[in-house]
Amino acid sequence: LKPVELAEECALAIAYRGLAFQTLADQVRQSVRRFPGNQWMFRTGHLADYPLRLRSELCTSGPFPVLHETTPVRMDLSHSAWSDIFFLAMDYPEGARVINISVDLAVRGTDAATRPPVEAFLRVIDEPVLRLVSVDLGAAVDVSSIEEVFDFARDYLGLLKAAVIASGLIPAGLEGSGQKLADVLARLIGRDGCGIELVSQVNDIPKGSRFAVSTNLLACLISLCMRATGQIRTLTGPLEEDDRRQVAARAILGEWLGGSGGGWQDSGGVWPGIKLIAAEEAGAGDPEYGISRGRLLPRHRLLDEVPAAARRRLEESLVLVHGGMSQDVGPILEMCTERYLLRSGKEWQGRQEAIRLLDELQAALREGDVQRLAALTQANYDGPIQSIIPWAGNAYTEALIAQCRSQFGAGFWGFWMLGGMSGGGMGFVFDPAVRPAALDAMPRILSETKRAMESSFPFAVEPVVYDFTINENGTMAELRQGLDALLSAPYYLLRAPGDLRREARLLTAERRSELTRFAQRYGNQTEALFERMIPKEAESAGSAGTELAELLAANGFDQAAHEQLRADYRAGRVGLAQNRLPANTMIEDVRAEHVAVVTDAEAPVGAAALRDGRLAMVTMAGGVGSRWTKGAGVVKALHPFHRIGGRYWSFLDIQREKARRAGVPHVVTTSYLTYGPIA
Known part of the structure; x- marks a missing residue:
């Protein structure tokens, strides 16, 4: 193809890709809005139409009661090649099935017992605001207007705002309505001058864990708000099946309001135990009928046929870990959708193999054959998952698997990838006889492998080993x-320092009473509270300035040039405005005469230059891939990004091999951030 023709085809391909994704997104959005129970929220545009009232049990003062919700996270035995992505499931419902397990977790060696990792609290407060608090993010805000509720970019509390909207507490129809938040809260609570506090807390699970923490937290918050407003029949205890489905549908709505959109299995923690989640074809009367082949919400079936002994054997065999990597799974899901839309033969074959493996996994569960189950999860990872998306695996995970095989031999039964990709939440299945030794060895294996590869991969946290139990x-x-x-002790460690710094007369009577009860109940938190109020100075603070000066001097920092550049920037002589082309600049397409094409007659000239040593290859390797890793410090040149011929190759490996085959010298330039790891 000529350059102009190639450009036109690329533009058409991009346009068709965008159209395909937009069509799929529109299908999901229409189904979300038309789902039974969601429609009223988009039609409520005035205070007089607002139907919700807080349950009377929550409105008794002195002190106001606290409604507390706990939710397990989910781990999936198989997602049938990401088949629960809304786009795929609604287009190919017969192939969308997941086996999903709700679990409680505890950090091994730190926590005394397993517990649901996700918590939320709701109560009435004696201030006319909507107070949103995320304990694990250390963020809190008092929302005083409806406009702030819908401003997701304003703070770090977008997930709580999505829960408030999706639960109907502040329905979507009120956006831009001109109604006052204080009036809505007064109507909701039944008295003036009061508000609502909504608190979220995630215990010891970092971002990117592959346990679907954010979706289960969203579902937890939505369930809490719906219980408090009587949209769910039971105020306390577990949910009934139709209420679970309503919460899951609202969680899907919340994900789309917040700009995400993973898969429908992610809210699996709302349900207990082990379940098969399967998409269903849309029929007459369904809101999806005529829009897509499948329904938005799948059907959850508890696998009661899995005996208690099989569940116990699974708990006695699986070692659950977080590998320390935190990666955005979004690109993986997007690539999976692209390949499904293209209907490539390799993708389709892999998808059918994943569906077959799920049937075998279900049979192994029923029979309690954990060794067979582990062999199937390993085959799923090695086969269909990586044949469809090779980047779902990585060299770090392969190194961990190899060490488990080397150290435990036949006692290591198989690897279990959780969620959309490996490196975060992962499972390693062992013979119960060797599992105690594996539990002791895994922290060392994880830590040593991370240290060996931490310049090559985006590690966010230190790896951890979890104890787990199936949540029933x-x-x-x-x-x-x-x-x-x-509320919880971590909540008060976050909020109490600010209250204690204020004059007592400025605190409400309810808040003063609560601080007194906190001191009585959590007396063992006194030292931690003082640490929050008066943080200890870092021991290395005195040497930080010296280390920086030495680093700048070692790398040729020019103080005079830096000061001149800073002065120019402040004076407006340099900046974004000066880095733009004039408005009258003419930009034209590249013409044929601008493109140099090497002919066969000129090829011997280049070959001679190579042969005589007059050419060299230069690889610039000074960057740390901050855009690619979303800020993690990784030497991009050393990242083993692709497997070729049975081994993973880094960018620098590829460049070295090209130079070796060409027979030319190879020069690698580095920066102070990359010199040490590369050298």
Whole structure:
């Protein structure tokens, strides 16, 4: 193809890709809005139409009761090659099936017992605001207007805002309506001058864990708000099946309001135990009928046929870990959707193989054959997952698997990838006889492998090993009343320092009473509270300036040039405005005469230059891939990004091989950030 023709075809390909994704996105959005139980929220545009009222049990003052919800996270045995992505499931429902397990977690060696990792609290407060608090993010805000609720970019509390909107607490129809938040809260609570506090807390699970923490937290918050407003029949205890489905549908709505859109299996923690989640074809009367082949919401079936002994054997065999990597799974899901839309033969074959493996996994569960189950999860990872998306695996994960095989031999039964890609949450299945030794060895294996590869991969946290138990309740709620109407200790460690720094007369009577009860209940937190209020100075603070000066001097930092550039920037002599072409600049297409094409007659000239040593190859390797890793410090040149011939190759490996085959000298330029790891 000529350059102009190639450009035109690329532009058409981009346009068709965008159209295909937009068509799929429109299908999901229409189904979300038309789902039974969601429609009223988009039609409520005035205070007089607002239907919700807070349950009377939450409105008794002195002190106000606290509604507390706990939700397990989910781990998936198989997602049938990402078949739960909304786009895929609604287009190919017969192939969309997932085996999903709700689990409680504990960090091994730190936590005393497993517990649901996701918590949320709701209560009435004696201030006319919507107070949103994320304990794990260390963020809090008092929202005083409806406009702020819909401003997701304003702070780090977008997930809580999505829950407030999707639960109907502040329905979508009120956006831009001109209504006052204080009036809505007064109508909701039944009295003036009061507001709502909504608190989220995630315990010891970092971002990118592959346990679907954010979606289960969203579902937890939505369930809590719907219980409090009587949209769910039970105020406390587990949910009934139709309420679970309503919460899951609202969680899908919340994900789309917040700009995400993973898969429908992610809210699996709302349900208890082990379940098969399967898409269903849309029929007459369904909101999706005539829009897509499949329904938005799948059907969850609890696998009661899996005996208690099989569940116990699974707990006795699986070692659950977080490998320390935090990666955005979004590109993986997008690539998976692209390949499905292209209907490539390799993708289709891999998808059918994944569906077949899910049937075998279900049979192994029923029979309690954990060794067979582990062999199947390993085959799923080695086969269809990596044949469809090779980047779902990586050299770090392969190194961990190899060490488990080397150290435990036949006692290591197989690897279990959780979620959309490996490196974060992962499972390693062992013979129960060797599992205690594996539990002791895994922290060392993880730590040593991370240290060896930390310049090549985006590690966010230190790897951890989890204890886990299967959660047989799903999401649960309790009502704390009287002297027990308190939130968690981490909440008070976040919020109490600010209150204690204020004059007592500026605190509400309810807040003063609560601080007194906190001191009585959590007396063992005094040292931690003082640490929050008066942080210890870092021991290395005195040497930080000296280290920086030495680093700048070693890398040729020019103080005079830096000061001149800073002065020019402040004076407006340099900046974004000066880095733009004039408005009258003429930009034209590249013409044929601008393109140099090497002919066969000129090829011997280049070959002679190579042969005589007059050419060299230069690889610039000074960057740390911050855009690619979303800020993690990784030497991009050393990242083993692709497997060729049975081994992973880094960017620098590829360049070295090209130079070797060409027979030319190879020069690698570095920066102070990359010299040490590369050298």
